[in-house]
Amino acid sequence: MNTDFLRAQTPACQNLIHFNNAGASLSPQPVTDALFEHLLLEQRIGGYEAGEVTLDAQENFYHAFGRLLNCNPREIAYIENATRAWTLLLQALPLAHGDRIITGQSEYASNYMTLLHLAKTRDIRIDVIPNNSDGQICLKTLSDRIDEDVRLIALTHVPSQSGVIHPAAEVGKIARKHRIFYLLDACQSAGQIDLNVDDIGCDMLTGSGRKYLRGPRGTGFMYVRQSTQDFLEPPSVDLHSASWTRKDSYTFRDDARRFENWEHFVAGKIALGAAVDYACDLGMPAIEDRTCTLAALLREKLRQLPGVLVHDQGQRLSGIVTFSCDGQDASAVHKALRQHHINTSIARHQTNLLDFSSRNLPDINRASVHYYNTEQEVDTFCQVLSAQR
Ligand SMILES: Cc1ncc(COP(=O)(O)O)c(C=O)c1O
Incomplete structure (x- = not known):
């Protein structure tokens, strides 16, 4: 380097x-250049018109994340920040009265408060797994606490308040063994730790652009495994996430973009794609x-x-x-x-x-x-x- x-x-x-x-x-400069170039183009020719002529650069966002996470670009969505991505996925999961969600002691504040909100509004139970004496989520306690009511393991990979990297792939093995949904918050790990969603075994992963990925503020992403997408019901719909097929019906897109909004920060999305390319090129x-x-x-x-x-x-x-x-x-x-x-x-x-x-x-x-x-x-x-x- x-x-x-x-x-x-x-x-x-x-x-x-x-x-x-x-x-x-x-x-880095190439990321700021990509951001400014698009903003200047919008200034010069108009926002919608700039959107039309930069379709390839916008599409690059999905391919760049596919390369970063080792997934299909169809499993990636642009979301404005990590908290929003995480909340959308939680709301989309088929959770019902009495279901349990397992999480960790190092969970990010907004994530945990979203769980509390869910517990209040949908009568879900939350089970917090403590860290062991090494400071990592205790895998034995996690395994022991699993029963037929557990529907989701929601874990922060690298907490914002400590240096630990939790054993995400070991947690993934447990989730797969018991066929439990697994949502990983990679907000601090994306861009600093080499991530491979197949090795980790997660169904969903979220993050933001401004942290270790070196992208602009106000940008983020989510990954949703193709085989998981059909189990999820996005909490909102618009003319980008779905098609209005008949007067009284609509159909969601058949990729992760069903979680996106039509209106979004196009310059930020292009620049975050450039930031991910920059990281992947460095290795x-x-x-x-x-x-x-x-x-x-x-x-x-x-x-x-x-x-x-x-x-x-x-x-x-x-x-x-x-x-x-x-x-x-x-x-x-x-x-x-x-x-x-x-x-x-x-x-x-x-x-x-x-x-x-x-x-x-x-x-x-x-x-x-x-x-x-x-x-x-x-x-x-x-x-x-x-x-x-
Ligand atoms: C571990 C972790 N998860 C989630 C978030 C939330 O990210 P955002 O502010 O992009 O929603 C943060 C932000 O610091 C974080 O450190």
């Missing part, structure tokens, strides 16, 4: 250290390797700083590094780093109630690296942090 070249294509690298890739990463195994290696280096250096505690647990760790500085409020640390042009974020107790209550954690700091960050930046980060103490 030619880091100098990749950084030259990421102009902000000259001015700041961006360790907030789990929030939103920096887009996902190389991206994963560099990102996880850099994060391991950061953890190692942080552990050497007096009074700094690293909180990541797990057999397999991602580019997300969580830590706290003894005696210092997470907001103060975040702010001090920002004053030195270092972007990080905060993982808050209130938005991670299940996980942080069981680990007895307050708000903590999060530094999330990507392949375009450098060892030098890791050193500078630790020096600045150390000087604050």
Whole structure:
């Protein structure tokens, strides 16, 4: 990987250290170019007319994700963000009174609240599987809790508030064995971990564009396995997701686009397709390797700083590094780093109630690296942090 070249294509690298890739990463120049080109075309010739002449670039979105996830382009839909994609799929599942959904301790706040909403409105029961002492979802407890009422396993692959990579493929084996629907939130793993939906064994997978994929904000996607699509009833319909066949009937499309809206952010979709191509051209195994290696280096250096505690647990760790500085409020640390042009974020107790209550954690700091960050930046980060103490 030619880091100098990749950084030259990421102009902000000259001015700041961006360790907030789990929030939103920096887009490379070709992605920003694709976005602007389409917006300028809309300005020049009109929105609908620009849409007509860029059909190939729009179609590329589906092919790019097919390559990223090892699936058929017909199994991909463009959705404006990960939460929306996840909610649409949950609403589409054939769930009824008394059904159980199994989820994990590290679940993302909006995902878990959507489950709570579903429990309230459809009388569904939710079962949270705790993490084991390694910090990963306990596969034995998961297997033990399965009975004939369990209809869905809904899991976050890489949580936003800790470095763990949950064993998604092992969970997939359990879901397949018991013929249970399996929905994976890949919001933090897409673009940082090499994903293959067949190896994982999931029926559905969701994510957003702005995080490790380096796409624009306000973009996202979903994957729905072809054989699962017929079991799902999309919660809404429009003239793109379905055809109005007779006066009193309509038919949904026979691909994942049945979950899309006709009106959407066309420039964002084209640019996200370009971002996925960019990642695939670099090679996902190389991206994963560099990102996880850099994060391991950061953890190692942080552990050497007096009074700094690293909180990541797990057999397999991602580019997300969580830590706290003894005696210092997470907001103060975040702010001090920002004053030195270092972007990080905060993982808050209130938005991670299940996980942080069981680990007895307050708000903590999060530094999330990507392949375009450098060892030098890791050193500078630790020096600045150390000087604050
Ligand atoms: C693990 C995880 N899932 C889902 C989401 C929600 O993504 P979005 O804001 O695109 O809806 C996030 C956002 O941070 C996340 O970290």
